[in-house]
Amino acid sequence: MMINQLAFGPWLDYTVNGLIIGNIYALLAVGLALIFGVANLINFAHGSVYTVGAYLGWASITYLHTPLPVTLVIVITGSALLGVAIERVGLRALHGSSRIAPLLATIGISLVLDQLVQLFCSPDPRALASQLPDLRIQIGRGTIGTLDLLIAGVGLVSATGLYGFLRYTKLGWAVRATAQDQDAARQMGVDTDRVNVTVFAIASALGGVSGLLVGMYYNSIDPNMSFDATLKGVVAMMIGGLGNVPGALGGGLLLGLTESYGIALFGSSYRNLFAFALLILILVAAPNGLFGRRRDLPPEPMTGTFIARSRPLRLPRALVAGVVLAAALLPLLPAPYLLQTLTTALLSALLALSLTLVAGTVGQISLGHAALLAIGGYASGLLALDCGLPFVWSVPLAGVITALLGTLLVFPALRMQGHYVSIATLGIGEIVTLVILNWTGLTQGAMGLTGIPAPAIGGIELTSVRSVYWLVLVLVVAIALLQTRLLSGHLGRTWRAIREDEVAARSYGVAANRYKALAFGFGAFGAGVGGAITAHLYSYIDYRTFDTTLSILALTMVILGGLGNVAGAVLGSVLLVSLPELFRAAAEYRMLAYGLVLLVLIRYRPQGLLGTV
Amino acid sequence: MVPPLLQVRGVTRRFAGLVAVNAIDLDVAEGELVSVIGPNGAGKSTLFNLISGLDRPNVGTVHFAGQDVTGLRPERLAALGLARTFQHGRVFGNLSVIDNVLVGAHVRLRCVRPAVPLLGPLIELGLAAWRPAAVRAEEQSLRADAEAILALFGDRLLPRRDQPAYSLSYANRRRLEIARALALHPRLLLMDEPTAGMNESETAEMQVLIGRLKASGQTLLLIEHKLEMVMRLSDRVLAMDDGQRIAEGLPGRVRNDPAVIEAYLGHHALGSAEPVA
């Protein structure tokens, strides 16, 4: 033991710790990989199934006093049924619509499930005691317990079991055929519906068991554990290779080790920075994951793209002008709460306009867009506080800084495609947040920026709700008009050509990276200005003001309005900011109602309210 | 002697466990129409990818217009005047017919895409928003040209100019693909099975069109399974099988080459109207 210590020092402990947490990531990643492999879908509801599994186990232990094997059976059955329900009720109807619709549906399902758990089981964390005898084994100077071994065992057994199932059984063969090409598999007589249900059942059962085991490991479960679980699971899956089941296992372990060594070297507030940096590195250097086989040129697509086929609604000019006029006259009514809410909506619209250009028009589904608001907000706040720049200068300058920095940051994502872009931007967004948190010298770290001066033009403070509303309205209208103008010219068709088929577009001389960067830059400017104004309105921002949930919200706004649709982005923002306000009377049921409305919308209008442009 | 427009020397492309293209040489001179034939999986489309920059050869070089273009990115090759169509059709589904053709003319945009290093993209953004007279005039002339190209296809495409491409029939999408390629005003046009999936009268129509293109001096490299058409149009033919060249020369000679007959019999009947998918 002593020699061991001298030889490895604490590194043995770091390694063991990395493997322990990596185990948990691996378990999550395996379920996600299975679903991705078949449905070509990042299942954002996976973390929620994990939470439901944990609570099922808790309920069965607390109320039925079940022993571990029975608890496991209950959790497996319950979670598998939940998976079936998600596939049957939430996703199957979306088959054949654009590929983005199911992604959004899983986000909506996740919202609904989390809210249900919270309503039924209270938001307070609960203790979930381990039902295993706590035998501990000394390794290095730390110990590992029976639960650690069980978690590792479940991960290993499920990954090898699934691998075998996919390789050597008839149903497994059908699953792989479906994964290759749903339509072709169906024509060959594979019952793809059955395959999808089976896969969701297996993956969800695994997710539920993970929730149970992890809950026991920490002796603590709460309704909010789902988002982080999904996030880390997705990163681990990505490292192992999208949809690669055994790879997911390796990805999880590698992620755990990286975090652990990152903490060892730089301290725990850098942990996620390391996780996401590893993600970006892998996406750039080995886009198919560390354990993926190299796929050369993607095969020629037969039909279909990421974006739904749609004919957008043509809004008559008079109608648009009328709405803008009405919006401009609205402050004449004595309704400050309405104005405040609409101001928030219009500020979100600046983000949504940016995202609808990037995600809708150019087809680069960004999941980290709120980081642009953070960059803009901090840039303008710091310019005002540290350099004494007045509002009228700091805000546009913040827009320019955001455009430059934002474009620079997404650079690694420009050469990626499809889901890889989404995950990379998610990671880049997290990195921005973490840099803000850790770069204390510049950003005050966790303390945030306080005392950011209120908006003022020519020495006159814009303090009334009315004046701020008008300011933001003018900006939104200006940026929307400019964006519409760009879309009607050569840039519009070039951007959309990249979205429709990047390979074909490049073959006709479109330098895809240049045009993607242009769209990001232009969009980042608007978003940066939005973030800057928000910072001055709030007077205080910190690293949590513009977080990932806001990025996801912005994406729902854009998809709801219709991808690429300028008017749709504004409409989506107004709806998604005011709906929760309208549901206020529903108190704790508010977010549940919101989630359900979202799901209904996706189901019946996957191309968005105003249609994809 | 003037070097040929396209000069392919010894290109080889290996995929895991198979050599898709094996040491192929190919020359296409200005104004020539050369066809590549061969059974399914012979490596024809892969060869096109290697020429058009979508894929890089493991070995070998490609010269185009006197310049070594091996491994150059496709957008650079397009700028040099190389256009191609795709075997399975890759029109931009949600773009209108006319916009599809205009994307094909992208490399001909000069005013709005000034060749300024570093600031070029920003200037392009500014010009696109501002649209000075020169930019508008350029767009107008490209649009007129695009309509003229659509008119080559009679009333197949022109009346549908503002419809989204996904609403077109299969044959019309193939035509749009060619229209888009022509909009580049290519020095060399690569066509990958332009008549795949077309019925007899449509094929005949396409044959007339390609004949007219050739007559107008367009240099063409064609992949085609319908040998009837190949024999009638081509100046020279390259036959491939299993990635290798099995015959090359005048159409009549290649057609009667025993290796070619053997290759086709080994796979499927010679000159059948439909390639086996």
Add this chain to the structure above:
Amino acid sequence: MVSRRQFIVMGAAASSAALFRRPTALRAADATITIGVSGPQTGPNAQHGAQWVAAFDLAIEQIAAQGGPHLRYVFEDSQSEPRQSVSIAQKFVNDPDIAIEVGDFSSTASMAASPIYQRGKLVQFGMTNSHPDFTKGGDYMWSSSISQAEEQPNLADFAVNGLGLKKLAVLHLNTDWGNTSKTLFVQAAQALGAEIVAVEGFLPAERDFRSTLVRIRDTNPTGLILEAYYADAAVIARQVHDLGLKQPIAAVSSVYSPKFIELGGDAVNGIYTQSNFFPDDPRPEVQAFVRAFQTRYGRQPDGFNATAYDTFILIGELVRQFGGTREAIRDGLTKIKNVPSVVYGKISFDPDTRRVAGARYERLLVKDSQFTLWDGSRPAI
């Protein structure tokens, strides 16, 4: 529960009608005073909103029973997000029925809404907002949040002088609260002659602390200091246990909650902490609160409950003494003295900092899964 829902529904109806109604003067004697609460009822901090509600309902009932003013509250869910707290602020400011605002939970949400409350001349009572700059937002920003400037020296004294720990490692939540706490603790402990060998910040959603703890272990501290809320602290304590670290742990008062023991299990035995109140404390205000809470909810209150309860008792007293208009309440805050409080004993505000000084601390030790008063004995090191 039923009564609360009625409150909310009434409140929502009232405030939407209020958009177009002219303000009317309120008098304490004959009207119900409405308190606007902005806080999390859904989202990651929802449990704190639920803790508030339990305490609010209890306080309202007790005030009414003692013949005090009739209070009611409108709870608007902000999810503790700034985007929503600003809309809520505008709503409250324009609702003439609202006499005072309480919340939000996080400083991120509170401080974004401060300019609106300040301009609207409505008191924003940030009872949990310990960010040092919160009350600097204007003279309508008040807070009874326990000042870390006070608590941390106390904790440092407990750890260094009381427990005799001289080489300390600090593990803190990396938010404005945790960061302030950490900085103040480090200053105070160093002033007392202790050495700080490690400082580690962790993110709000973090669950895995093993590697952080190894890093801390290798700096050979004699004691561990936790600046964390109870749920995180319990998870940390378990992993300390798993890693075989034997150093004594002293934790900030935010871990004082029955949940800490439930979530931490055996691993939290032997942890030292402090609390602003303790159920066995004989003071009548503590006894009244703890007993009433136990009877009504069948569980022990925690620090968040106590803070929320205190706030409503304070508002009741403000209204009773000074009247129920917004201005009266604001002026009352500058004058009010010695309101009985669970957390402070007696609450009085410093009119310049708009904060309360003089929180009371009981030093505690977790023994046999119970919080017990510390008997003054030092741990073996």
